[in-house]
Amino acid sequence: MEGKRDPYAGMADVYDGMARDRQVREAYRYWRELLLQCASERKLEIRTLVDLMCGTGNTTIPWTRRAGWRVIGVDRSAALLRVARAKSDRVRWYRQDVRRLRLRERADAVTCHFDALNHILEPGEMQEAFRRVARVLRPGGLFLFDLSTAAWFRWLDGRDKVSRVGRNFLMASNFYDPKSRIVLFTQHWFVPRGRLYERRTIAVRERAYPVAEIRAMARAAGFRVLRAEPQWTIGGKAVRRVFVLERRAQDPFPPRVHC
Incomplete structure (x- = not known):
């Protein structure tokens, strides 16, 4: 955590x-x-x-x-x-x-x-x-x-994702360390603000x-x-x-x- x-x-x-x-x-x-x-x-x-x-x-x-x-x-x-x-x-x-x-x-x-x-x-x-x-x-x-x-984290490792979630767009990357069994999730969200998009980033780790x-x-x-x-x-x-x-x-x- x-x-x-x-x-x-x-x-x-x-x-x-x-x-x-x-x-x-x-x-x-x-x-x-x-x-x-x-x-x-x-x-x-x-x-x-x-x-x-x-x-x-x-x-x-x-x-x-x-x-x-x-x-x-x-x-x-x-x-x-x-x-x-x-x-x-x-x-x-x-x-x-x-x-x-x-x-x-x-x-x-x-x-x-x-x-x-x-x-x-x-x-x-x-x-x-x-x-x-x-x-x-x-x-x-x-x-x-x-x-x-761990099977899920291994499957995600190195897989980048670009998708639309409702009105938002998501760019996600995942990196897994099998030794520690910890994965790093990084997500860049693009949220509409008028005619532009605001980027919000979150990075979390899981074991x-x-x-x-x-x-x-x-x-x-x-x-x-x-x-x-x-x-x-x-x-x-x-x-x-x-x-x-x-x-x-x-x-x-x-x-x-x-x-």
């Missing part, structure tokens, strides 16, 4: 507009249906849901349609949260870093989507994020998230985590792995994998009250 600088400052409107993409909308629907299916299988009644690294709230807000649910959105980007807050006042929005997550509420379900956890570059910090989520979840609660894989490493972190944090399955594949290789974890019944992390 990048440092204190907000890489999405000045990019929130562009980022939010990507939710109109058909494949993105299908992913939202798949994740929602999967969580509800797993909750039904485990006979889990969800009353409080926390959506981590929620961006502009596109994965968060649909849950407010569920009667009786309390929905919480968490992101470290002030720019993205400003857009989210303007879109819904039915969500409790918090600006926090998942690696230092501290909530008063305990949740029945936690979600984190669109490979957001790949932005955590250090395994020790990823382990801490898992521990923080475990503290938020009630025993028996579910944690659903997805991760991009690939092997399934075995994620399983070990989950167990160490107090989770049972229910699912670790491909969501998207290219050439028979998983490029995005979805995980569903269950907070074990024993409670090694008693709830804490934070001001």
Whole structure:
């Protein structure tokens, strides 16, 4: 994960507009249906849901349609949260870093989507994020998230892309270091401003985590792995994998009250 600088400052409107993409909308629907299916299988009644690294709230807000649910959105980007807050006042929005997550509420379900956890570059910090989520979840609660894989980063390596996204144009480049398993994404967006285009640039890094490493972190944090399955594949290789974890019944992390 990048440092204190907000890489999405000045990019929130562009980022939010990507939710109109058909494949993105299908992913939202798949994740929602999967969580509800797993909750039904485990006979889990969800009353409080926390959506981590929620961006502009596109994965968060649909849950407010569920009667009786309390929905919480968490992101470290002030720019993205400003857009989210303007879109819904039915969500409790918090600006926090998942690696230092501290909530008063305990949740029945936690979600984190669109490979957001790949932005955590250090395994020790990823382990801490898992521990923080475990503290938020009630025993028996579910944690659903997805991760991009090394196969995806290898496929992207060196591939430049020029495309149109709505009214905007995108030029993207990707460079992957297999030794560190870190990829650098650089995107130049051209956004119409009158008769001209304004260029906005964002560069972020992500790290690939092997399934075995994620399983070990989950167990160490107090989770049972229910699912670790491909969501998207290219050439028979998983490029995005979805995980569903269950907070074990024993409670090694008693709830804490934070001001």
